[in-house]
Amino acid sequence: xxxxxxxxxxxxxxxxxxxxxxxxxxxxxxxxxxxxxxxxxxxxxxxxxxxxxxxxxxxxxxxxxxxxxxxxxxxxxxxxxxxxxxxxxxxxxxxxxxxxxxxxxxxxxxxxxxxxxxxxxxxxxxxxxxxxxxxxxxxxxxxxxxxxxxxxxxxxxxxxxxxxxxxxxxxxxxxxxxxxxxxxxxxxxxxxxxxxxxxxxxxxxxxxxxxxxxxxxxxxxxxxxxxxxxxxxxxxxxxxxxxxxxxxxxxxxxxxxxxxxxxxxxxxxxxxxxxxxxxxxxxx
Amino acid sequence: xxxxxxxxxxxxxxxxxxxxxxxxxxxxxxxxxxxxxxxxxxxxxxxxxxxxxxxxxxxxxxxxxxxxxxxxxxxxxxxxxxxxxxxxxxxxxxxxxxxxxxxxxxxxxxxxxxxxxxxxxxxxxxxxxxxxxxxxxxxxxxxxxxxxxxxxxxxxxxxxxxxxxxxxxxxxxxxxxxxxxxxxxxxxxxxxxxxxxxxxxxxxxxxxxxxxxxxxxxxxxxxxxxxxxxxxxxxxxxxxxxxxxxxxxxxxxxxxxxxxxxxxxxxxxxxxxxxxxxxxxxxxxxxxxxxxxxxx
Numbered sequence: 001x002x003x004x005x006x007x008x009x010x011x012x013x014x015x016x017x018x019x020x021x022x023x024x025x026x027x028x029x030x031x032x033x034x035x036x037x038x039x040x041x042x043x044x045x046x047x048x049x050x051x052x053x054x055x056x057x058x059x060x061x062x063x064x065x066x067x068x069x070x071x072x073x074x075x076x077x078x079x080x081x082x083x084x085x086x087x088x089x090x091x092x093x094x095x096x097x098x099x100x101x102x103x104x105x106x107x108x109x110x111x112x113x114x115x116x117x118x119x120x121x122x123x124x125x126x127x128x129x130x131x132x133x134x135x136x137x138x139x140x141x142x143x144x145x146x147x148x149x150x151x152x153x154x155x156x157x158x159x160x161x162x163x164x165x166x167x168x169x170x171x172x173x174x175x176x177x178x179x180x181x182x183x184x185x186x187x188x189x190x191x192x193x194x195x196x197x198x199x200x201x202x203x204x205x206x207x208x209x210x211x212x213x214x215x216x217x218x219x220x221x222x223x224x225x226x227x228x229x230x231x232x233x234x235x236x237x238x239x240x241x242x243x244x245x246x247x248x249x250x251x252x253x254x255x256x257x258x259x260x261x262x263x264x265x266x267x268x269x270x271x272x273x274x275x276x277x278x279x280x281x282x283x284x
Numbered sequence: 285x286x287x288x289x290x291x292x293x294x295x296x297x298x299x300x301x302x303x304x305x306x307x308x309x310x311x312x313x314x315x316x317x318x319x320x321x322x323x324x325x326x327x328x329x330x331x332x333x334x335x336x337x338x339x340x341x342x343x344x345x346x347x348x349x350x351x352x353x354x355x356x357x358x359x360x361x362x363x364x365x366x367x368x369x370x371x372x373x374x375x376x377x378x379x380x381x382x383x384x385x386x387x388x389x390x391x392x393x394x395x396x397x398x399x400x401x402x403x404x405x406x407x408x409x410x411x412x413x414x415x416x417x418x419x420x421x422x423x424x425x426x427x428x429x430x431x432x433x434x435x436x437x438x439x440x441x442x443x444x445x446x447x448x449x450x451x452x453x454x455x456x457x458x459x460x461x462x463x464x465x466x467x468x469x470x471x472x473x474x475x476x477x478x479x480x481x482x483x484x485x486x487x488x489x490x491x492x493x494x495x496x497x498x499x500x501x502x503x504x505x506x507x508x509x510x511x512x513x514x515x516x517x518x519x520x521x522x523x524x525x526x527x528x529x530x531x532x533x534x535x536x537x538x539x540x541x542x543x544x545x546x547x548x549x550x551x552x553x554x555x556x557x558x559x560x561x562x563x564x565x566x567x568x569x570x571x572x573x574x575x576x577x578x579x580x
Contacts, residue, residue, distance in 0.1 A: 045489035052495040055515070056503050060360075060367075063510040067364040198341025205349045214356035221362050 024121060025129040032100075032133025036141070043141045046091055050146040054087040058154060072218035077157040078245050082216050084150030085241050088143035089172070092135050093179040093236050095211050096204045100131045100180075101187040105196035108187070117276060124268055127187075128180050135176040157245055164243070167250035171240040174257035178235045181264030182207075188268065191275040211236040218247075232260040317420040324424035332429060339430060346433025350387075353505060354379060354441055370507045373448045374537055380442025381529035382504035385468025386497070387435030393476040395426045400483040400490035406578040418572060422480065449537070457536050460550065467553035468528035472497070474560035475523070481564070481571035500525045508542035516542050524560065527553040 036043075061079045065071055074082065091098070104127060107113045116123055151158065159165065186203045190196040208214060210233035217229050217238040228234065239253040332339050357379065361372040399422055402408040411421045451457065479493035486492065500523065508516045508530045520526040520543060534541045535550035 039488050041486060041488035042491065045486070045491040049491050049495040049499070052499045053502070056499060056511075059511045059515075060506050063368045063506070064360050064364065067367065071363055193338065195335040195338040197335075198338040198345060201342050201345035201349060205345060205352060208349070209352050209355065214352060215359050219363065220359065 025125060028121075028126055028129040029133035029136075032130035033137045034133075036134050036137045046142045047145045050087040050090060050142065051149050054084055054146050054150050057083045057086070058150065072216055073247065074216065074218070074245075075157065077155045078247075079216070080150070080154045081156040081158065081245060082212075082241050084147050084154075084156070085244065086213055086237055087150070088139070088147040089175070089237055089240065090213065091142045092139040092172070093175055093211075094131075094135075094138075094183065095179070095207045095213055095236060097183065097186075097200050097207065099134055099183060100127045101183040101196075101200070101203075104184075104187040105190040105200075108190040109194055109196070124184060124265070124272060127184065128177070131180045131183075132176055135179075139172070159244065159246060164246065164250075168240055168244040171243050171250070171253050171257060174254065174261060175236045175240055177261045178232055178257055178264065181261055181268055182232055184268040185264065185271060188271045188275055207233060207236075210234070212238045212241075216241070218242075230256075232264060235260050313417065317417040320416040321420040321424045324421060325427035328424070328427040329429050342430040343433045346430050347437045350383060350434040350437050353383075353502065354437075357505065368507050368510045370509075373445050374539075375506065376441050376445035377449060377537065378507065378529050378533055379505040380438050380440075380445050381464060381468065381533060382501055383438025384435060384442055384465055385528050386472050386501040387431070387438050388465075388469035389472030389476055390497075391428075391431045391435060393423050393473050394428065394431055395424070396422055396476050396480040397483075397490050397493055398422075398425060399480045400486065400488065403484060403575065404488070404578070408575065409577050419477070419568060451536060456551075460532055460536060463551075464529065464532040464553055467557040470557035471525065471528050471553075471560050472501075474557070474564035475500070475525075477561075477564040478567050481567035484571035484575050496523060504529050507539075513543070520545070524556050527556045 058080055061083055062076060065074070065076045065079045069075065071079075089095070094101075104113070107116060113123075116126070119126070150156070183203065186199050187196070189199045193199060210217075210228050210231050212234070217225065217234055219225075220228050229238070235253075235257040239257055242248040243250045243253050354376070357375055358372070360367060361375075365371070367375060399408070402411070402422070402425075408418075408422075411418050414421065475496055476493075479490075479496065482493065483490050500519070503511065503515075503519065504525060508519075508526070516526065516530075519530070526542060530542050531545060532550045532553055533539070535547070541547070541549060
């Protein structure tokens, strides 16, 4: 009897702690959303810039697909769709950086991260929630309009099936987690490097090329292409694009994204414990 | 508070630099600005060198990150021999000219997109009370030597393109090359200054500038025939980036001109650049005059 009541009280305390952490991280995510939603002029500027870049890219892609129809298994309409999808997801997935990592690196450099580590919230979870809030805002506030602009003005290949759209939105959500996990690793490098500018630039380079912002990954030739299509960055843009356009099965993309999300989050966790154990936080 | 802000704004109308230059004419005002620019830039270079690993990484990164555009172009040409009738070397020629001009402007004035932040947090006030032209201070603010990487990478591609193209070099063509690079850099500088002037009004919307700087530079990497004619017209008559490389390169490569412009248009880059710089200067002055401090 006594054991049963202890078990049930343990269960209810677990439930209470789950509920409180859902509330905590939910509030942090909502804060991340609202924080970016505050800067309306910046959002409008981003919409404009993404639309201009989309226009430029579309014409270069059209010239390329004019020479080689069916390049990489895409028709012209699919290549155009890919361009506008890339512009919609560019800020959402912080493909060139530009999310929480700048702030976290600055906190590591100044030593303010010591305070974060004392908080009754997990460092990785806190920033994940914050960054997901940012991503969702960037998708709605900054991604949708350039996409609609492109879809209206150019011939595109979009599915009618709502299930495909649901699968696509799931891949976008998973892509947000993978993107976060990559940038968390980069941010933690500041514990050793102090000035994160170099690491950020590397992130920018690799992100640009390997996510397929320059050219779709299925156009990358030979063994190079094979390797790039397996990297975590392939989970960001190419995966969701292929699911949306029915180029591949959704399950295959879910598996790639899930595997990378878990691997990178665990790596981030290990790096975090190494950093907090061995590195002396800057004081002052 | 508003009145105090107004007074600060009014005082800048005179311009600290011009006030000092008034004693010995405009020339010394310019010289003072250049000197101040050099001093501030030198300070930032020394400051960067404290984090030497990061500097090396970012400089190499700069070469690679801008090189990525070219990797993209090379990947395209791994599937095709010509893009809109242009071979890889011809696209590389356009690319190199665009990057070199942009690289010079970006190295000297690339920090100006930070102005929006200074307006927002009120730190621009500090620059207004110093006896140095504000433009020089803003331009040299956080001067980033690592940006030289972009310039080097552009020069490499341009060199390769010139070596692999069979250009019949005549005196006008030889003369046109340095003139084009300098005029192109001046046009991009004008875009940077104009963009900074816009930030006095736009503040948070500083990213709009990227559409014209980075966007324009990306567009110039491809032959004009790739794009819709309305876009090319806008790039020629509204924001005359076409004179950075499209028009002069058409002359050097012996290609048809965009929009059927007359042959002499290739030599119009210097006057176009001069007009751009004057307009950008006027815009900067108007922007600075309209500045009202946040007062905090």
